[in-house]
Amino acid sequence: MKLDKDARKLTKGLFQLSLTNGRLDDKKVSAVVKKVIADKPRSFVGILKEYQRLVRLEVAKHHAVIESATPLDKKGTEQLLAKLQAKYGRDLTTEFKVSPSLLGGLRIKIGSDVFDSSVRERLARLETQLTQA
């Protein structure tokens, strides 16, 4: 569903309202959602969907997905977290995944930044270098 200009503007405003010091505030978010559902403004379903999208993108910005081929040990995990928090801020949430398809190494995704040192990625790069040379 295409959202009209006014609704889009309203959604953006609602999103701004849900921030405290530039960071998403859980209490404010739920308050905003409750208020929208109670008041039912024009095309409120669309507004909520757009609002959800903005919140999802904002959450993803401060969420790290760490993939590894085998489960990481505790020491390595702590070191990694310390490094990431130093770079992306204290409130970084993390999610650990084990994906054997990486073959080895790590792949970290935070927002739209990806740090890839997996064997799969290196093999892929080698392949392109050899086929394009």
Place this chain on the structure above:
Amino acid sequence: MSSILQELESQISGLKTTTTKSNVGIVREIGDGVARIEGLSDVMLNELIEFPGGLYGLALNLEEGEVGCILLGDEKGVVEGVEVKTTGRLLSVPVGKGLLGRVVDTLGNPVDGKGPINASATYPVEKVAPGIIKRKSVSQPVQTGIMAIDAMIPVGRGQRELIIGDRATGKTTIAIDTIINQARINKANEGKPGFRPLYSIYVGVGQKNSNIARSLAVLEAAGALPYTIIVSAPASDTATNQYLAPFSGAAMGEWFMDNGMDALIVYDDLSKHAVAYRQVSLLLKRPSGREAYPGDVFYLHSRLLERSARVDEKNGNGSVTALPIIETQAGDVSAYIPTNVISITDGQIYLETDLFYQGIRPAVSVGLSVSRVGSAAQIKAVKQVAGKIKGDLAQFRELAAFAQFGSDLDAKTKSILDRGARIVELFKQVQYNPLATEIMVTTLWSMQNGYMDDVAVDKIKDFQLKLQDYFATRKDAVLAKIRDKGAISDDITADLKAALAEFKTSYR
């Protein structure tokens, strides 16, 4: 074998330590050659975006939380949710002399089945035109080989001369004739000191495949292909490729300009290019303006045509001449795209349907065609014989309209009418048959000096052909003199007089 192993080893060791940082996004919507991507927080405008499976896209719209991207290929296999990444590169195409004689698509991939292209470099497709300091004024001619154009609407190297007219009025023919003539001149003068060859690039945008194949066959038959690059974005190609094709052609031309050579680019045609760009813009949901074209359709053409230039010795010492083509609807030059391109170019060659069906081919309308800078580039010999022709013809057109009503005309009017009718006959020229400059000069000289006044108007064409034949076979020395001097001196005049006197006695 060992060298391969070594190379592999070095490549692998190069990879060992690196962790790549990339910026990725997720495809949210895809269709009609356009993708909307979420994420890509570091993307830059016009950056290449890599899709899985070796497909690339171009980021054209950077919005809050979303990126609009056009795809440079088949979207098959790309689905919602796949991950794409930025590359930090701009779209570029192969350039260089290795492309001559080849037919390539918008991205510079060969489509003629003659194997891979041996390119000397790659150039970005979008490039800023040379600035004021780098430029030099136009002073060398582009010989189109079409008498009506070389005599009245001369084109110089570095000029942008629009060819405009309705459908089927011979627009492409003029461009193809010019390309053939360049090939002939290049071939005849190869290796001569100081000679500057002119390489041609033909960009077909939104044309029928059959039309491009026909042009290709004509160029091949005339032996012009070794000096020509054909960039083909036919009607069956995606709108993205049609939109980018002229820019690819311009990049290929710029390589010649930067390396001390001259290039000629034909954009056939920019009306279809504007339509392709309109499609891309509407799919990207950009606001539409007049006739649903986006607001920057003027800038689209101006930045393309500004890249045609002549640069000075310090900045490449080359030139790019552009012959854009515009198709009008029912002769309406005041439509949106035609007026835009007319105002950008340095003059136009206007072709009229009426003239075409009267048998005046090329159907150049003298009154509406101009060349704003080309006269500086005209060689002296042509200037000497063709200086007054445009005025004479304009006067003839005006008087011819009145003369239809009465038969009693004074001597002066009659002489203008007679002269005009003969010029019109002389300027008729069959297609794909460009004339050498010295032949044009002798023909026009004989007309200006009254040698054709006693020839009946319906016999003029016959007289002209026989005269050309006579000069080519028996008076080659005079032609060579005109070619070398580039002007008609007193002794050449004497030679011409003697030759014409001899020819007139034998002609019947």
